[in-house]
Amino acid sequence: MLHLIQTQPNSLSKDLHEDICEDSVFKGLYERLADDLHDYLYYKYGERLTPSDKAQEAFIKLWENCKKVTPSKAKSFLYTVANNLMLNEVKHQKVVLKYQNEKPSESTNESPEFILEKEEYFKKYQEVLASLTEEQRTAFLLNKAEGKKHEEIAQLLGVTRKVVEYRIYSAFKILRAKLEDFNIK
Amino acid sequence: MEMRMDQDYLIQKWLAGELTPEEEKAFEAMEDAPFLREIAGDATKFRASQFSRAKQYDDFKKVLNAHKTPVRKLNWVRPLMRIASIFVLGFALYYFFFYDSLTQVETQFGEKVTINLPDGSAVTVNALSEIAYNEKNWNGDRKIRLEGEAFFDVAKGKQFVVSTPTGEVTVLGTEFNVRQRDSFFEVKCFEGTVKVNFEDHETILDQGDKVRWYNGVLEQGENTYSIPQWTKNVSDFQRVDVVEVFAELERQYGVKVTLENVGGERLFTGGFVHDNLDNALKSITVPLDLDYVILETDKVRVKPREK
Numbered sequence: 001m002l003h004l005i006q007t008q009p010n011s012l013s014k015d016l017h018e019d020i021c022e023d024s025v026f027k028g029l030y031e032r033l034a035d036d037l038h039d040y041l042y043y044k045y046g047e048r049l050t051p052s053d054k055a056q057e058a059f060i061k062l063w064e065n066c067k068k069v070t071p072s073k074a075k076s077f078l079y080t081v082a083n084n085l086m087l088n089e090v091k092h093q094k095v096v097l098k099y100q101n102e103k104p105s106e107s108t109n110e111s112p113e114f115i116l117e118k119e120e121y122f123k124k125y126q127e128v129l130a131s132l133t134e135e136q137r138t139a140f141l142l143n144k145a146e147g148k149k150h151e152e153i154a155q156l157l158g159v160t161r162k163v164v165e166y167r168i169y170s171a172f173k174i175l176r177a178k179l180e181d182f183n184i185k
Numbered sequence: 186m187e188m189r190m191d192q193d194y195l196i197q198k199w200l201a202g203e204l205t206p207e208e209e210k211a212f213e214a215m216e217d218a219p220f221l222r223e224i225a226g227d228a229t230k231f232r233a234s235q236f237s238r239a240k241q242y243d244d245f246k247k248v249l250n251a252h253k254t255p256v257r258k259l260n261w262v263r264p265l266m267r268i269a270s271i272f273v274l275g276f277a278l279y280y281f282f283f284y285d286s287l288t289q290v291e292t293q294f295g296e297k298v299t300i301n302l303p304d305g306s307a308v309t310v311n312a313l314s315e316i317a318y319n320e321k322n323w324n325g326d327r328k329i330r331l332e333g334e335a336f337f338d339v340a341k342g343k344q345f346v347v348s349t350p351t352g353e354v355t356v357l358g359t360e361f362n363v364r365q366r367d368s369f370f371e372v373k374c375f376e377g378t379v380k381v382n383f384e385d386h387e388t389i390l391d392q393g394d395k396v397r398w399y400n401g402v403l404e405q406g407e408n409t410y411s412i413p414q415w416t417k418n419v420s421d422f423q424r425v426d427v428v429e430v431f432a433e434l435e436r437q438y439g440v441k442v443t444l445e446n447v448g449g450e451r452l453f454t455g456g457f458v459h460d461n462l463d464n465a466l467k468s469i470t471v472p473l474d475l476d477y478v479i480l481e482t483d484k485v486r487v488k489p490r491e492k
Contacts, residue, residue, distance in 0.1 A: 030242050038239035047237050055239050060252055099230040125227060144228030150201065165201050172200055175224050176217075183220045 020074060021066040029074050030059060036156055037078055043141040044134050045086045046097055058082040076158070097129055097141075121182045128178045132171050139164050140171035196221065288320040292333070294439030295459070297416070302327075305340040311364075311415050312436040334364040336413045339377075351398065352383025361390070362413040369429060370398040373408050399425070414456060421456035430457075430469055431487070438462050445488040447475060 020026050034055055041051035058081040062074060069077050099122050129137055139157070142148045143164075150168075154161040195212045198204050199221075204212060212218060240248075292298055292310050299309045300316070303323040310316055314333020319326065327345040338360045339345045347354040347363050351370040354363055359377025364370070372381045374390035381388045381396055386403065388396045397404040406423075414421040420433050428449035431442040437459045455472055457465035466477045466485065476490040 027242055030245060034239035034242070034245070038237070039233045042233040042237055047233075050237075051233075052237050052239060056245055056248060059245060060249060063249055097231050098236045100232075100235050122227070122230065125224075126231075129231065141228060141231060141233075144225055145230075145232040147229075165197070168200055169197050172196070172225070176221065179224060183217065 019067050020062070020069060020071055025071065026063065026066065029062075029071065033075055033078060034059065037082060039142065039146055040079070040138060040156060041082055041086065043097070043145075044138045046130075049086055049089055054082050054085045057085055097126060099126055117182070121179070124179060124182070125175070128175050132174060136167050136171035136174070139167035140175075143168050192217075200225075287317055289315065289317045291315045294435075295437050302329075302340075304342055306345070307338045309336040309338075309416050311335060331363055331365065334362070334366065334415070336360070336362045336416050352381060352386075355380040355382070359392075360412075366429065366432065368400055369425075372396050373413065375408065375411060375413070415459075418459040419456050420459070423454050424452045425454075427451045427453050427469075427473065434465060434469065438465070440483045440485050442485045442487060445486060447487055447489065 020029060037058065038051050038055040041054055045051065058078045061081045062069060062078055139153055142153045143150065150161050150164050154164045157164065192215060195208060198208060199212055290298060290300055290310055292312055292314050295312050297309060297311055299307055301307050303320060304327065308316060308329070311334035314335060316329055316331050316335060318329040327343055329347050331347050331349045337347065339356055345356045349363060349365040349370065351365050354361065354372055356377065356379045359379060360375040361379045362373040362375070370383060372379060372390060373395040374392060376392055379390040381390060383398055390396060393408050395406055395408050420437065422430055426449060427447065430453045431444065434457060435442055440462070451473060453469065453473060455468060457468040470477050470487060474490050475487055478486045480486055
């Protein structure tokens with residue numbers, strides 16, 4: 001009898017919190033989902049559309065609707081809202097992703113020609129990233145820049161692992177072809 | 186070609202992190218291997234966290250708290266605003282369709298106005314009278330409200346209705362005069378056919394006919410003129426109480442007439458002009474053997490003539 005009573009909460013553990021209006025639950029969700037949501041928006045739409053603000057707005061919307069959204073639905077709610085916020089803003093603005101310049105002062109043995117060529121190379125890299133489809137760029141950068149595993153990305157984007165791999169491969173193929181001029185043999 | 190396909194296969198496996206030790210060696214042996222590694226590795230230079238990050242929860246919480254209060258307020262203000270907007274819209278529509286579209290014309294003492302209606306009909310409104318009609322919907326419903334006296338020249342077309350407090354006049358296209366003053370209601374038809382309804386009566390007037398409902402007495406007769414005389418600046422009467430005659434004089438000249446020892450119900454037949462008060466007063470008083478004094482510019486006293 002006792003055994004039966006004890007198993008009940010366990011079997012219901014997923015629906016323990018019916019909604020996410022409780023502060024601790026919401027905080028947990030935020031800490032678990034905010035970074036991924038932000039990075040996803042950044043890689044997909046670039047930094048001009050202020051992914052950090054959009055992620056914040058999406059969470060505010062989530063809080064406003066906390067009575068209606070269950071914890072299991074929170075993620076897709078956030079991604080949908082954030083995507084819509086982005087699309088509302090500008091439909092097809094050119095995606096710009098920044099890259100980190102290496103400081104030449106530390107590596108003085110590099111010739112000015114080398115540094116110039118590096119600069120050209122990253123500019124081209126940036127252009128190619130911008131020319132990729134949203135899907136290709138998001139999958140590729142989540143994997144290569146963010147170091148996320150294919151399986152994680154698949155879950156994040158709601159597609160199969162095979163699709164993620166194909167997107168990464170297509171992105172890489174384009175990068176390689178377009179950057180071929182910088183290939184010093 | 187074989188070599189190229191092989192390379193693509195290796196790159197695919199390498200990207201997926203699924204190279205076997207043998208494949209690993211084959212990949213390293215490729216001429217482009219360092220270049221491929223460089224491209225893949227340089228992606229980290231584009232890493233989001235170097236330029237933009239999600240806010241810390243505590244920062245987010247501050248924004249949320251600042252956001253919360255107005256949101257709560259709006260939640261009940263918004264439905265109220267919706268209800269309010271329905272009222273505003275309702276009133277706007279009401280005014281648009283019923284109020285605003287009603288054209289009203291009111292004449293002052295001694296004033297006569299000719300109005301052209303949207304269908305080409307014309308109304309000449311006598312002094313101190315009022316007409317109202319729906320200009321927007323005129324071609325759908327030719328209905329005009331009249332208080333006072335007006336002469337109508339109606340263009341052919343749908344039924345044309347003149348509605349007065351005493352009775353209604355329905356026509357198809359004709360010329361007619363309607364006069365409704367207090368208990369006096371008279372319709373004269375100058376062209377075409379007119380149907381007159383008042384209380385229980387219905388009368389059809391042909392060209393030249395007139396009908397009069399005066400002090401409870403119904404009278405039918407023929408017109409003396411082919412056009413109402415008031416439109417020619419002459420008022421004409423046939424056996425009308427002298428009180429009513431002076432009332433018309435008051436309307437045309439904007440004066441106040443006082444009767445002293447004069448029986449108001451004496452009947453008068455005749456007319457007076459609208460452009461000369463002296464002449465007008467003479468036309469009324471001489472046949473009735475009365476006398477008049479113009480006291481001030483707007484006051485007239487009438488009394489029996491002294492022998």
